[in-house]
Amino acid sequence: MPIDLYQECANLVNQVPKGRVTTYGAVARALGDDIAKRAVGVMLNTYAPPIKMPCHRVVYLGGGLGGFAYGLPSKIKMLADEGVKVKNEKIYNFDNIFFNDFKTTFPLRKARELQKNLAGKVRLEDPDELPKHILGLDATYIGTRAFGAGILFNINNKKVVKTFRAEVSINWPYVPTYLGFREMSVFKPIIEEAGDDAILMLDGNGILHPHAFGLACHAGVECGLPSIGAAKTLLCGKVDSNSCRDLKAATPIRLNGRQIGAELSTSPRAKPIYVSPGHGISMPSAVKITIKASRLKIPEPLRLAHIEATAMRRSAL
Numbered sequence: 539m540p541i542d543l544y545q546e547c548a549n550l551v552n553q554v555p556k557g558r559v560t561t562y563g564a565v566a567r568a569l570g571d572d573i574a575k576r577a578v579g580v581m582l583n584t585y586a587p588p589i590k591m592p593c594h595r596v597v598y599l600g601g602g603l604g605g606f607a608y609g610l611p612s613k614i615k616m617l618a619d620e621g622v623k624v625k626n627e628k629i630y631n632f633d634n635i636f637f638n639d640f641k642t643t644f645p646l647r648k649a650r651e652l653q654k655n656l657a658g659k660v661r662l663e664d665p666d667e668l669p670k671h672i673l674g675l676d677a678t679y680i681g682t683r684a685f686g687a688g689i690l691f692n693i694n695n696k697k698v699v700k701t702f703r704a705e706v707s708i709n710w711p712y713v714p715t716y717l718g719f720r721e722m723s724v725f726k727p728i729i730e731e732a733g734d735d736a737i738l739m740l741d742g743n744g745i746l747h748p749h750a751f752g753l754a755c756h757a758g759v760e761c762g763l764p765s766i767g768a769a770k771t772l773l774c775g776k777v778d779s780n781s782c783r784d785l786k787a788a789t790p791i792r793l794n795g796r797q798i799g800a801e802l803s804t805s806p807r808a809k810p811i812y813v814s815p816g817h818g819i820s821m822p823s824a825v826k827i828t829i830k831a832s833r834l835k836i837p838e839p840l841r842l843a844h845i846e847a848t849a850m851r852r853s854a855l
Contacts, residue, residue: 541645541648541649541709541710541719542709542710543569543577543581543645543646543709543710543711543713543719544581544585544589544682544709544710544711545589545709546569546643546645547565547569547578547581547582547585547591548585548589548590548591549642550565550568550569550640550642551565551582551591551592551593551595551596552590552591552592553637553639553640553641554592554595554596554637555637556620556621557620557621557622557635558595558622558635558636558637559595559596559597559601559617559622559629559632559635559636559637560595560596560597560636560637560638561596561597561598561599561636562575562576562578562579562596562597562598562599562604563575563599564636564637564638564640565578565596565640566578568640568642568644569642569644569645569646570642570644570645570646570647570648570649570650571646571647571650571713573713573714573715574646574713577711577712577713578596579604579605580711580712581711582596582607583605583607584681584682584711585682586681586682593606593607594606594612594613594616594617595617595620595637597629597632600628600632601628601629601630601632602627602628602629603624603627603628603629610627614627617629622635646713646716649716649719650716650749653716653718653749653751653756654749654751656751656755656756656759656760657749657750657751657755659759659817660745660750660751660755660758660759660816660817661817661818662745662815662817662819662820662821663818663819663820664764664818664819664820664823665764665818668737668764668819668823668827669735669736669737669764670692670693670694670735671690671691671692671693671699671735671736671737672689672690672691672693672736672737672738672739672827672831672837672839673688673689673690673691673702673728673729673732673736673737673738673739673839674688674689674691674739674740674837674838674839674840674841674842674843675687675688675725675728675729675738675739675740675741675757675840675843676740676741676840676843676844676846676847677721677724677725677847678844678847678848678850678851679708679851680851680854680855682707682708682709683705683706683707683708683854684704684705684706684707684708684721684723684724685703685704685705685724685847685850685851685854686703686704686705686706686721686724686725686728686847687701687702687703687704687728687843687844687846687847687850688701688702688703688704688725688728688729688731688732688843689701689702689838689839689840689842689843689846690702690732690736691831691838691839691842693827693830693831696831696833696838698842700732701846702728702731702732703728703846703850704724704725704727704728705724705850705854706723706724706727708720708723708724709723710723714773715747715748715749715752715773717742717752717753717756718751718752718753718755718756718757718760719756721740721742721753722756722757722760725740725757726760726761729757729761729763730761734761734762734763736763737763737764737765737766737819737827738754738757738758738761738763738764738765738766738816739754739765739766739767739768739828739831739837739839739840740753740754740757740765740766740767740768740816740840741753741768741769741770741840741843741844742754742767742768742769743767743769743773743799743812743814744758744765744766744767744799744814744815744816744817744824745798745799745814745815745816746767746769746772746773746774746775746791746798746799746812746814747773747774747798747814748773748774750798752767752773752814752816753767753816754766754767754814754815754816754817755767755816755817756816757816757817758816758817758818759817762818763817763818764816764817764818764819765815765816765817765818765819766813766814766815766816766819766824766827766828767799767813767814767815767816768811768812768813768828768836768837768840769811769812769814770809770811770812770836771812772791772801772812773812774793774798775791775792775793775798775799776791776792776793777789777790777791777801778790778791778792788800788801788802788813788825789801789802789810791812791814797821798814799812799813799814799821800812800813800814800821800824800825802825802828802829804828804829804832804833804834804835804837808834808835809835811828811835811836811837813825813828
């Protein structure tokens with residue numbers, strides 16, 4: 539989906555006239571989802587040329603100044619030069635100069651609609667034969683630079699077959715529940731290079747998602763490969779407290795009466811992870827393969843991919 543969310547954010551912020559201010563929440567709602575409020579702040583702080591936007595005109599609800607990359611004194615001066623008064627680090631007469639008349643195409647609504655359409659393509663049955671390899675994928679970031687790593691891992695002998703790397707520029711910040719739109723740009727070239735004989739394993743969710751279409755679903759459907767999500771925190775649903783919680787026994791996670799994932803402890807002292815199928819694999823197989831690929835809390839393919847991606851980011855600093 540060719541949406542540049544940084545540019546979409548800039549298109550909105552550039553509509554705010556001199557002498558007026560808007561809020562992070564108002565921009566998020568104009569993008570199409572209030573959940574993007576924090577992401578708006580990130581975009582205002584990390585955009586790069588040729589994108590331009592008067593981010594000093596974006597403040598907190600009620601007139602609090604919020605943040606500014608060049609410091610609040612600079613923000614206050616820039617606002618004052620445009621006729622906006624600040625008193626005690628709050629916008630004076632905020633209600634009268636608040637701008638909310640955005641012209642917008644609501645890009646996040648379009649992204650959500652695409653998620654819902656693609657969710658209809660998710661299949662949770664095992665193929666006749668599952669691949670014998672896992673491709674663990676992880677990414678780290680510096681601003682709009684993404685550093686991705688893929689670890690091709692043999693499930694049976696638990697050895698690394700090959701390491702893949704990719705560095706790309708991204709046009710989408712982290713927005714909760716929209717992770718696929720951010721990370722597929724860095725993972726897709728790795729997946730294409732690695733080939734089609736692997737189960738994708740991603741640091742995120744599969745169907746354990748409010749719209750049943752997390753990162754692992756996105757990757758699996760887009761690339762046509764079996765995929766598993768293994769997340770460190772519970773995004774939604776409720777762990778079935780009446781079920782067994784033995785080590786390496788999966789405890790169901792349910793939402794509206796349906797199992798959408800499993801809480802899994804792979805080490806006696808480690809916090810659990812949350813496993814869910816993404817596409818082309820069943821719930822039992824997703825859990826079984828995750829257990830088989832785990833030595834510590836995080837499954838080995840993901841743990842090693844994270845180490846590699848982190849090393850890439852550090853070498854770029």
